[in-house]
Amino acid sequence: MKILVINAGSSSLKYQLYNMENESVLAKGRVERIGFESSILAHEPEGKEEVTEVSEILDHTTAIKKVVQMLIHKEHGILSSIDEIEAVGHRVVHGGESFSNSVIVTEEVKQEIKKLFDLAPLHNPAHIMGIQAVESTMPDVPQAVVFDTAFHQTMPASSYLYAIPKALYNKYKIRRYGFHGTSHDYVSDRAAAFLDKKPEDLKIVTCHIGNGVSCTAVKHGESFDTSMGMTPLEGLMMGTRSGDLDPAVVPYIMGKVDLRISEVNSMLNKHSGLMAISGDSSDMREIEEGMDAGDTNAKLAFDMYEYRLRKYIGSYAAAMDGMDVLVFTAGVGENSSTLRKRICDQLTFFGIELDDKINETRSKNERRISSSNSKVEVLVIPTNEELVIARDTYKLINN
């Protein structure tokens, strides 16, 4: 069975085609700059070089059509016909309180996702566009949705409520939802398997450090607390997002410089974080290069990013009254030995001790980077949100 996994953003669409017989990736790629004149489709068939094509892709339906054309392309394709795609699985960022599991797409499910537009204005409208684009291009193919928020539905009220008037929760569902759940679920499960232990016996802090950054306290296999909140803005400092700040800052600047709500949102989501402090880049590779070249702004950005991660890790160890395992994942977590070292070398209080040599060895595999003396197992576990989406879709379709 072949399953297409889609992560639709407002101006981008990432995809991976899976052969579920052996869970291999047949092709992957992305469409960028949807809605612009020169949109880019980058397509990478398994074992071959990436090919790119520039054309005008004005909406998500056109984007899906282009992807399908590429998948059945004479030279770069890997399917003989579109009919070989038997199901499509989508990443949906916000599932609110309605979804604690992945589900098959129905009219009701789409309505529920639409009701959550307010809570995830950057993400959910794009996901609906992706779902509709598939409906119009492959009308008979069943679709499933996998939510970033689902894993975090186990959080107790003491973790998910904000200390604001109850009516705001009762009426508007203002609470912590948490995101990157597919990733935190996957890497915490893999960490337990790696250690040959049951998730129920472990207290794990998972750090998903990519463009978006979040930490989760995974207690006995369930999400107990997580750093992102009602939206993916809360918590850690990110590539372009501020993370935590005093909420009083928002009304203060709106009054001072006469900013509109959308402008404040844009400032905090798109022009803050590493980008704002370094004044130069939201990309950790460039921050590290800047730091090595003596750029003091890049160094400050790195220091703040690292310090905040360390604070969250410490607070989650306290939240769970212990930490057996610390997991690093996603683009930065999997690749930046510098960041991992800086964090771990200042968590010696917890009995953490890194094996510097293993930490610095580049690898795409799951690995332990702590020394044999370390009281906490420190692991690098490459995340695979697309595989989880493909697996959930496969299970739902075959039930």
Ligand SMILES: Nc1ncnc2c1ncn2[C@@H]1O[C@H](COP(=O)(O)OP(=O)(O)O)[C@@H](O)[C@H]1O
């Ligand atoms: N070798 C590396 N060293 C440091 N950071 C890296 C390295 N490779 C990738 N990254 C960082 O990973 C981040 C992107 O992470 P990723 O998980 O792919 O993000 P997303 O899925 O949210 O787009 C970027 O900041 C990038 O600089």
Ligand SMILES: CC(=O)OP(=O)(O)O
């Ligand atoms: C929810 C979220 O922050 O997602 P991403 O890391 O893909 O931006």
Ligand SMILES: [Mg+2]
């Ligand atoms: Mg990611």
